[in-house]
Amino acid sequence: MEVKKHTIQLVVNNKPDVLARIAGTFSGRGFNIESITANITMNPDVTKINIVTTGDSRTATKIQNQLKKLVDVLQVSHVRETKYGQREMALIRIKLTQETKEEVEKAIEELNCRVITKKSDSCTVEVTGTGNEIDQALTRFGPLGLEDMSRSGIVAL
Amino acid sequence: MKLKGAEILLKALAEEGVDTIFGYPGGVVLDIYDEIYKTQFKHILVRHEQAAAHAADGYARASGNVGVCLVTSGPGATNTVTGIVTAYMDSIPIVVFTGQVPTALIGSDAFQEADITGITRPCTKHNFIVRKVEDLARTVKEALFIARSGRPGPVLVDLPKDVSQAETEYQESGPLKSAYHDPIYIPNLEALNETLQMIKQAKKPVIMVGGGVILGKASDELRKFVDKVQIPVTHTLMGIGAFPGTDSLSLGMPGMHGTYYANMAITHCDLLLTIGARFDDRVTGKLDEFAPNAKIIHIDIDAASINKNVLVDLPIISDSRSALQQLNKMLHQNHFTIPEDDRRKWLEQIRQWKEYAPLSYHREGEKIKPQYVIEMLYKLTKGDAIITTEVGQNQMWAAQFYLFNQPNTFLSSGGLGTMGYGFPAAIGAQVARPDKTVIDIAGDGSIQMNIQELATVVNYNIPVKVAILNNGFLGMVRQWQEIFYGERYSHTNISQIPDFVRLAEAYGAVGLRATKPEEVIPLIEEALNIPGPVVMDFAVDPQEGVYPMVKPGSPISDMDLGK
């Protein structure tokens, strides 16, 4: 079966140990968490959690079935690959030199990045998009002098 | 009127129908023990907290109700963990109340503080820490609800000392409007219809039942169903008693130490209807060759159990009783008839397998054969006792040679394989069923893991009988060393054991010993006639192995039938 990324969205009771229960379910059953975000919702009693995991579709089903058994997990859904349903943000710091400056600026414009800070020798930009788009941005900036980066993990609706 | 947390705990438990607690006191639960003293709440004082958890588990398995235990913080709480995991693996509803240091001290490495909710998170169905006395009554009720609903399991409730001391207005809460998943599944009728179609078409059907049939209280429905469809039934270790072992359609247990005919029937069947079993590796052997020719239908209350190990053709998420009730209704409405010719041929084939390799052992010789002891226990209790087991050869022989016709009468640690389970579980079972003869079939190794409970049975005159199959070895491990490790018996000789007869006597119980085959029957008769606890020490043949046997990783059709 094809191994790919799956985004699983949970609606959970807003309790201090709920993340530990979820993380423990993944580690205890040998599943893997690639990224995780937890966000408040309109209802203060519940939290929305997005988890990206890799595996075949049978594994994805197994994970969901195990998560559904957690008492504080109210809802489990598999977020399908829709282009605008899933977004992620990354902050990327790029080194600037005389030779690369122009290339970097071109990339920033083409990739629709927002410049957050700019110094003479480096700049930090924000990219928002699907996981794929972020990957593309990283590939593009990589050879130009990528210094550091941080990804938010997926948020999905 | 305001009540103390400790009072609220006992009141809420009583309202939930709990009338017995197995426990062991300590500093942070003193307020609760004081309340137990004042209200005369029935409490059985064990001699080790592990035994409290196992006794609650045995109580639950024998009665079909939730078992409850109470221990102190820190070491008291951690001592219950083996009992909790044992219950978790076998889906047994128990609630463990642990004391905790006062809320203000939590996280400070206070004296006897242990993060027991953290420790038991992966091995409880759910756990709670109660931080406000106002939450206590509701939490107690939720804990019991969660333990017994859906696929049952252990729940732990951590009670900081200040919470059991604080006071609040007690409000009787009505039936739980729980936010939790509604555990009652209504089986999909189309899928059940398809099940009947598949049964009609099958030439060689087999039914495999597991603990889910007992937990779902579906044994009667199962009997009705089998009576109508005339399909042979195999039961897993956890399913023992779900279907009468003496019925001619019973195949006994499948798997590693199952019967030859159960394994052959599964290997050759064209339809395997599995109800409340989870395809454990001890049952399936090599997965690719498990029921290779069969369409598999799987009825289970836990969606996570379906397609976990074995991919099935028709999954049905339901509790066992609802599904079987509905199937029986449909059979009735559809005027179901069995394909007589095919069925006769299939049952004849099974009869031949049974004849070719029945469960047996060499009866001759000077030494007592352990299987003989079990056979005689069966005979002299008329098959009507509650049997608990320890783990190892004793457990497998008990499963093979005692035939169970009723659910809730075979209590054994199947999933975890916990040595030391049987004796405290027998205590719980006897407390739940004072009318029954309760026997722990033990090994000389396992019994020493909770032997201190002799004090408990003497203390309360709980008339549990312990039958030690004393082979001077950690027998099951020795058997593997014999077969797989060139007879190098590394650290399995435990012949340096206490004199169990005198040990029983030292505790104030009766001890009896048999060393020759002809002593077995009179000894069992004598033990069964004693109204108090008895330890029977049978010096059995240390060379005896458990057969048939499937090597781990082999297909279940590949059986070593023994010498």
Ligand SMILES: Cc1ncc(C[n+]2csc(CCOP(=O)(O)OP(=O)(O)O)c2C)c(N)n1
């Ligand atoms: C707590 C625990 N420790 C270790 C084991 C591993 N183990 C499985 S069977 C067995 C031997 C049991 O010996 P005994 O109780 O004498 O029973 P016998 O097999 O001789 O009937 C051991 C050590 C276990 N199942 N449980």
